[in-house]
Amino acid sequence: MDREITARIADDEAHLRTFMKLLLMDLGVKKVYLMQNGMDAIDAYKEYRPDLVLLDINMNVMNGLDALRHIKEINPETKVVMMTAVSTRDSVEQCSRNGASFYILKTQTPDEIRARLKDAIDSIGLISQKP
């Protein structure tokens, strides 16, 4: 049976939170909550256990990679999407080594970003797809 998917976005740039939220809602995610840093993302994760977490790699207070490690410790099954403006081979490797499921380059076209987010949502496999 389908249930509503919830997502959390942690990014210190407000416009990107809004943009990602739009994309997720367009893909059928019913509830999207926004956080400004990795620390808040972990606190919120503990409380609400969202299905999907989007983490910016470069954030103040706690960066995305540290937040990823913490969240994966709490629940290794969580699907985490890492986001970055600057991609290096090193950062991709670090993300996948720490258990991230997907990797988004913010400079990709909206269609490409949307496609990656769709992959992430499909991997949860619970959503009622839009026609």
Add this chain to the structure above:
Amino acid sequence: MPENQPQLISDEILSNETKLSTVLVIDDDNASRSLVRKILEREDYIFAGVGSGEEALEYLEDNEPDLILCDIVMPEMDGIEFCARLHLSPRLEEIPLIMVTGLSTMDSLSRAYEAGADDYIIKPIRQVELISRVEHHIEIYRREQAAKNRIENLFTQNESKTKFLGVASHDLRNPLVSIRGISQYLDSEKFGPLNDSQKELVSTIVQASESMLTLVEDLLDVSMFESGQMRIEPSIQSLEELIDHAVTLHSPNASKKNIRLIKGVLNSDTDAEIDRRLVSRVIDILISNAVKFSQPDTEVRLLLESDETSVTLKVEDQGPGIPEEEFDALFKEFGRTSNLPTAGESSSGIGLFVCKRILQRHGGSIFAENRSEGGARFNVTFNRSIENG
């Protein structure tokens, strides 16, 4: 660049000009030294005299005279050896050195020049000759030093410009991505229908953010190239596939002007070792330029030719061609030709500069020509393998 920009350098030149010049005189003969001293001090030069090459090197450890007068014939270290020793020090080697010689030692002059001397004076020393040579060489030395400082200064300024460009472009990019994305959402009317004027406004935002994003990405690439940070990540890619991708991407824009993008492939093997992202940028820039500068109802052809060692892409348009006298400006930073986009599109004049740099990094080539039937043709050649390049 504005012409009245402040120039730090000029202050330095002024202070140099008002400063008294010091001349180091090396001669084992006391009488000669005091004669030279009299002549120099009469003309307001500061005299520093030593009796041997060894003493001179010692003096030079803590002092930098503006000129050195050195006798060739001296016991122990002679003038030629001193000259050679002087030129071992990067700090001192540029100080002008005039050899003082008697007629009997004229044959050793060629050795002195080889060792790095700048000029010579024949004994007996005449006041007019000494002063005019000293003045002349100090003047040249001053100019050279000023030019050198200026170059160093410009180099530093250029570096900080590049750095600024990188930081600014990087920080501008993220917000632009969001502006573009969010306005595209509005434009898609997923949040409800827009009336005609709202639609026009939103599509203006989309267009403006798209062209600004392109510019910012170009600037970012430029700053990476200039600072030597641009690394290419080569892999074997099919250029035909990149062209197909680009055609899909540019078709909506081209069709607004009813311009047809036509692909032609002469040899099905179009694989080459390239950086996919960078080469896609080259293709994007060439196609969008062709569309930008062409009249409506024309064609842009993308032709792929290849042989064993290389793959060539030709982008042909039916636009106005490149004005003959403006070919030079074409691949320069911000080098725009007098041609204007035909539908008010924006043009930063940086795209082809980026293309050229990307091709250079690949060991490939790019050049432009006018087609005899009208329009321009850009030829881009990649080596199949980077190592062969």
